[in-house]
Structure formats: structure tokens, C-alpha cells
Amino acid sequence: MTEASAQPHKPEPVAEPDGAVADLFSKFDPLMKQRRELLDTGVTDPFSLVMERVLSPVTAVCNGRETILLGTYNYMGMTFDPDVIEAGKTALDDFGSGTTGSRVLNGTYSGHRECEDALREFYAMDHAMVFSTGYQANLGIISTIAGKGDYIVLDIDSHASIWDGCAMGQAEVVPFKHNDIDAMEKRLKRIPEGAGKLVILEGVYSMLGDVAPLQEMVAVAKKHGAMVLVDEAHSMGFIGPNGRGVAEAAGVMDDVDFIIGTFSKSVGTVGGFCVSNHPKFEIMRLVCRPYVFTASLPPSVVATATTSIRKLMHAGEKREHLWTNSRRLHLGLQELGFTLGTDAPQSAIIAVIMPDLEQGAAMWEALLREGLYVNLARPPATPANMTLLRCSLCAEHSEEQVGQILAMFEAAGKAVGII
Amino acid sequence: MDREDTKARIDTLIEPFNKKNVEITESTSFANDLEWDSLTVMDFVAAVEDEFDIIISMNQQAEIENYGQLVDAVAKLREG
Numbered sequence: 244m245t246e247a248s249a250q251p252h253k254p255e256p257v258a259e260p261d262g263a264v265a266d267l268f269s270k271f272d273p274l275m276k277q278r279r280e281l282l283d284t285g286v287t288d289p290f291s292l293v294m295e296r297v298l299s300p301v302t303a304v305c306n307g308r309e310t311i312l313l314g315t316y317n318y319m320g321m322t323f324d325p326d327v328i329e330a331g332k333t334a335l336d337d338f339g340s341g342t343t344g345s346r347v348l349n350g351t352y353s354g355h356r357e358c359e360d361a362l363r364e365f366y367a368m369d370h371a372m373v374f375s376t377g378y379q380a381n382l383g384i385i386s387t388i389a390g391k392g393d394y395i396v397l398d399i400d401s402h403a404s405i406w407d408g409c410a411m412g413q414a415e416v417v418p419f420k421h422n423d424i425d426a427m428e429k430r431l432k433r434i435p436e437g438a439g440k441l442v443i444l445e446g447v448y449s450m451l452g453d454v455a456p457l458q459e460m461v462a463v464a465k466k467h468g469a470m471v472l473v474d475e476a477h478s479m480g481f482i483g484p485n486g487r488g489v490a491e492a493a494g495v496m497d498d499v500d501f502i503i504g505t506f507s508k509s510v511g512t513v514g515g516f517c518v519s520n521h522p523k524f525e526i527m528r529l530v531c532r533p534y535v536f537t538a539s540l541p542p543s544v545v546a547t548a549t550t551s552i553r554k555l556m557h558a559g560e561k562r563e564h565l566w567t568n569s570r571r572l573h574l575g576l577q578e579l580g581f582t583l584g585t586d587a588p589q590s591a592i593i594a595v596i597m598p599d600l601e602q603g604a605a606m607w608e609a610l611l612r613e614g615l616y617v618n619l620a621r622p623p624a625t626p627a628n629m630t631l632l633r634c635s636l637c638a639e640h641s642e643e644q645v646g647q648i649l650a651m652f653e654a655a656g657k658a659v660g661i662i
Numbered sequence: 663m664d665r666e667d668t669k670a671r672i673d674t675l676i677e678p679f680n681k682k683n684v685e686i687t688e689s690t691s692f693a694n695d696l697e698w699d700s701l702t703v704m705d706f707v708a709a710v711e712d713e714f715d716i717i718i719s720m721n722q723q724a725e726i727e728n729y730g731q732l733v734d735a736v737a738k739l740r741e742g
Contacts, residue, residue, distance in 0.1 A: 394719075399704055409720075416720040418704065426708065433717045627701060 286604045287611065289619040299323055300511075300639045305616060311644055311651075313634045314618035318591045319480045319561055320639030321511030321551045334546035341541045346373075347528060350539030358545040361552040362516055366487055366502060370524040373516050373545065375537050377476055377505030378404040380515030383533035384501060385443065385472065386412035393439035396430050396464075398422065398455070400448050400626050402474065414441070421448070421626065424459050431467040440469035446489030447477035450625050450633070451584030452592030454482075457493040465498050472501040480509030480555040481562055481591055481638075506548045509555060514540050514548055561638040565591055568636045568645050575649040576634075580662040584631065594620075595632040595652075602661060603630035609655035615648060668714075668737045672729075675709050688730030714740055 282288055296304040300320035301312050321327055334354055344350035355373055362371035374380040385408030389395050393414040397405060400421045409416045417434075419426040427442070434440055442464040444455050457473065464471045475488030483491030486509075490499045500521060506514035517527075528534060540548075566588075573588035576595060584594030597603030600621050607619040610632070618633040625631055640648075656662035676686060679702060684695055692698050698706065707718055710732075716739040718726075726732050 394717075413721075415717075415722075417717055418720065420704070420708065429712065430717060433711070433715060628699070 281600065281604060284601060284604075286601075287608045289604055289607050292611075292616070297322075301637050301644065303616070305611065308614055310611070310614050310616050311640075311648060312616050313636070313640075313648055314616050315637070316477070316508035316635060317511060317637050317639075318477075318565065318635065319509040319511070319555060319558060320637045321509065321554070324511070324551065324554065326554065327511065327547045327550045330550040331543040331547040334542040338542035340543070342539045344538060345535055346539045347535050352539075352542050352545075354542045354545040354549065355539060358549045358552070359516075361549045362518055365485075365552050365556055366496075366518045368502070368518040369520045369522075371516060371518045372524070372527060372531075372534065373514060373540065373548075374534055375515070375540055376513060377503070377507060377515035378407075379533040379537065380503050380505070380517050381405050381474060382408045382411060383531040384503060384517045384527070385409060385441070386533075387527060387531040388412075388470075388501075389414035389439065389441045393441065394434045395441045395443060396427060396434075396469065397443040398427075398445065398448075400450065401443060401445065402449070402476070403624075405443055405445075405474065409443075422453070422455055424456060424463060427460060428463045428467070431464065431469060434467075440464075440467065441472060442469045443472045443474070445477075446473055446475040446482065447590040447592065449477050449592060450620060450629075450631060451594045452477075452588075452590045452633075452635075453585050454478075454489050454589040457489050457495055461490070461493070461495040461498045470500040471498065472503060473499050474503045476503070476505045476508055477590060477592065479504045480558065481565055486555050486558060486562060506544070506551075510548050510551045512544050512547045512551070514544060558638075565636060565638040568638070568640050569593065571642075571645050572634065572636060572648065575645075576652060579649070579653050579656060581652070581656065591636045593634045593636070595634065597630040597632060598661065600630045602659060603632060606632060606655055606659045606661055609658050610651060613651040613655055615651045615655075665733060665737050668740065669733050671713055672710065672733055672736065675706070675713055676729075679706050679709075686729055688728065688733075690729040691727055692729075692732075693727070710736060716740065 292305060294303040294305055300317045300322050303310055303312055338352055342350040342352060358373050359371040374383060381404035385405060389412045391413045394417060395409050395414045396417045398421055399418040417430050419430050444460055447454055461471055473490050478488040480486040482489050485491060490496050501517055501519045503517050506512045569588040569591055573593050576583060582596040584596060597606060603619055610617055620631040620633050622628045680696060692703060707723060711718055714736055722735060726735055
């Protein structure tokens with residue numbers, strides 16, 4: 244599983260018989276049992292697929308067969324962009340394979356600065372800080388700014404990296420029902436006077452592909468004196484006139500204090516970042532442990548990221564094509580009779596709701612046989628214990644491929660008996 | 663604001679969530695006896711918070727495993 248959006252998985256401890264030495268792994272027995280039962284049905288393990296060759300942002304060879312990729316986060320198809328590849332090769336030649344050091348010691352090369360410059364320009368914000376992964380960006384920023392005695396008010400469907408950042412910082416954590424503006428406001432109202440408040444929201448929630456009502460939520464947060472952090476991992480490059488995300492589309496960029504993002508989705512490599520206009524933001528470089536106590540990104544990675552970010556500033560046509568793809572797939576799947584996570588397409592993610600894990604795994608396998616890869620997502624990563632087939636579209640999917648994808652869904656859905 | 667008043671109001675709130683009509687005592691566990699999953703817990707906690715106009719943070723929830731502990735925690739939060 245690539246990620247978990249819901250609350251951290253808390254295995255129930257299993258009691259050992261008297262006198263036995265406790266095996267620390269006993270707590271995973273229920274999960275191992277569930278996994279064994281699933282694999283015993285004869286289904287291919289959905290969580291150990293190997294891509295033998297990657298042919299393009301949208302095609303790879305899996306099990307010796309050319310497969311259309313509909314389960315990557317390569318929304319803007321930048322991974323094989325010739326300029327991006329060239330920048331990476333040049334950096335590899337000029338700066339070597341890695342920095343072997345922390346950003347605050349020997350790990351800041353000119354490429355890291357150039358990458359932060361590109362982010363500042365992309366978002367039109369004063370400060371940018373690059374982390375080694377998106378997970379670390381959330382972990383670091385949240386745990387560092389919201390500490391003991393502060394309050395974090397967050398959506399219950401927040402990504403695992405957000406929950407882990409909350410836990411690490413030891414702030415009081417107050418979740419509210421997904422996308423429920425009133426529930427959020429009620430909780431903000433009850434926070435003791437004088438306490439520090441941080442509201443954490445996501446632009447696009449990656450499991451169902453739905454968007455947060457940021458215009459209303461950010462206004463409510465500001466009314467109650469809270470700082471606002473928005474994770475735009477799944478919207479960068481695609482949503483908003485300049486691809487800055489849902490906050491831009493909602494017209495609330497000026498009221499968002501921190502935007503967290505990643506290079507591992509639209510940007511097409513790996514890494515994470517935070518951008519902000521807070522006048523004291525630069526102090527974070529010295530106090531944020533997940534930034535300080537880890538090696539910085541390799542020079543080739545920041546070079547590919549910089550080139551990709553700069554190209555995404557002018558990717559209006561690609562954004563338009565991606566919206567066309569998303570609308571067509573959503574409508575097509577609806578017409579075929581599948582149950583989808585949203586009534587209308589809200590992002591590049593379209594979640595197809597499966598009746599249960601067994602049928603979901605069977606459908607996943609049938610699609611793979613047809614030559615289509617999608618993400619199988621199951622609890623605890625999913626909200627409401629749902630099993631989902633998550634389709635994420637790419638700006639490089641052709642019109643013809645979207646047609647093929649729909650035909651494959653129809654064939655597999657009928658074979659498995661879901662439609 | 664005595665414990666009995668808190669208890670009575672919590673009892674009313676629990677009813678719709680107690681689908682199996684489990685008999686509630688001070689030591690009734692939410693996870694084991696009532697078999698609530700994390701989503702049910704969230705909805706129930708939200709109902710309690712709204713009823714008493716309080717915040718029960720996740721940090722505090724981690725310390726509350728049974729009915730008696732919940733009543734105590736809410737009574738304490740109401741004293742503010």
C-alpha cells in the first residue's frame with residue numbers, strides 16, 4: 244500500500260499464553276490472517292506488483308504485458324519530459340549522485356536553492372523549504388509549529404503524514420467530520436482563549452478524489468484566529484489557473500499560512516516542500532527535526548524537480564486535457580453502472596467503490612489481465628472502511644486510451660459480476 | 663453539574679449507538695463490549711462534545727476506554 248490517509252493503524256495487542264515470551268509481532272497476526280485468507284482465494288497479491296519496464300508516464304510492462312497505468316500520481320506526465328530528464332543527467336554529471344548530508348550542513352547545493360526559488364515563483368510566496376519527502380514536510384512542519392498546549396483542528400480523513408505530524412508534536416488534536424464546515428467551526432469555538440490554533444486541510448482528499456470547500460473553511464478558520472495549513476499534494480500543477488491548487492481555485496491563497504506539497508505527484512520525482520509568507524518562516528530550517536536530521540535530496544532530483552516546476556507554470560493546455568480526461572472517465576464509468584466516490588469529477592482521481600475487499604481484489608486482477616493498472620485501496624487507508632479501485636488520470640493519457648480504459652472496465656466489471 | 667446529570671445525558675446519547683442493546687455499566691468498554699469502530703467513536707464523541715459544549719481531544723480520548731472513564735472525563739471538562 245502506498246499510503247494511508249486515515250488514522251494510524253493501531254493493532255490490538257494479542258495476549259500471550261502464560262509463561263510464553265511475548266513476540267512483538269503478535270500484534271500483526273490479525274492482519275496477516277486477513278492477508279492469507281485473501282491470497283488463499285487464488286487472487287494475485289495486489290500489493291506486490293512489479294513494473295518490469297516503464298515505457299512512458301502512462302504505460303509499463305507488468306507480468307510481461309504492456310499495461311496502461313491508471314494508478315500513478317503522475318498527473319501531469321512529467322517523468323519522461325525530455326527537458327526534465329536532461330536536467331537530471333546534467334546535475335548527475337556535474338554534482339554527483341548524492342549530497343551525503345543534511346540541508347543545514349553540507350547538503351545544500353546550488354540546485355536546492357534553485358529549486359526553492361522555483362517554488363517561490365510557482366506559488367508567488369516569500370519562503371520555500373524543500374524536504375526529502377512529502378511525508379517529512381508534513382511531519383516536520385506540523386510537529387514543529389504545533390506543540391504541547393497548542394490545538395490542531397483537522398479533517399478526520401487527513402493523510403497519515405498529517406496524523407503522524409500531529410502525534411509527534413504533542414499538540415491537542417481535535418478532528419472533525421470530513422469536509423463539515425459547521426463541525427469544524429464548533430470545535431474552533433470551544434478552544435480555550437489564548438491557545439495557539441492550527442487548522443489542517445487538504446485541497447484534494449486522495450482516497451475519494453473529492454475537494455475541500457476551502458473558501459468557506461479558510462474564512463471560518465481565520466474568523467477564529469487560527470493559522471491554516473493546506474496540503475495540496477494532489478492538486479499541484481493541475482487545479483487552479485496557475486496550478487497552485489484548490490486554494491488558488493477557491494481564491495484564498497492570501498489567507499493560507501502554509502502550503503505543503505510534494506514532488507512525487509505532478510512534479511514527477513520525489514521530495515516535499517512547504518511554502519509560506521510568514522515573516523519568521525526561515526527559522527524553521529534550524530528547528531524542524533525532519534528537515535535537519537536527514538540527508539538532503541540528490542542533486543539530480545532537485546534539478547529534475549526545478550525544471551518540472553518551471554514547466555508546470557505554463558502547462559495550461561495540459562491542465563485542460565487532464566480535465567477532459569477526468570470528465571470523460573467519470574461520466575463513462577457512471578454510465579457503465581459503477582458506483583463512484585464523487586457525484587461529479589472534482590480532481591484527477593476517480594474512486595470506484597467496490598462491494599468488499601474480495602470483489603475489489605478480483606476486479607483489480609481482472610483489470611490487470613485486461614492490461615490496466617489501478618490502485619486497490621482498502622482500510623485503514625480508506626474512509627468508512629471502503630474498498631476502492633482508485634483511478635488517477637494523467638495529462639498524457641490520450642483520448643484513445645481513455646476509451647480503452649472504459650472498455651476494460653466494462654469487460655472486467657462484467658466478468659467479476661460487479662456491473 | 664453533578665455526575666448523575668452528566669451520566670443521564672450521556673446515557674441518552676449512547677442509546678442510538680448501542681445497536682446491540684448491550685447493558686451499560688461503569689466498566690463497559692467502547693471498543694470491546696460495544697464493538698464500536700473508529701468511525702462510530704468519532705460520531706459519538708462529536709455528539710458528546712456538542713451536548714456539553716466541550717472538546718474531548720484525541721489525546722484525551724486515548725485515556726478513555728470505558729463508560730465510567732467517559733463520565734468522569736466529561737464531568738471534569740464541564741467544571742472547566
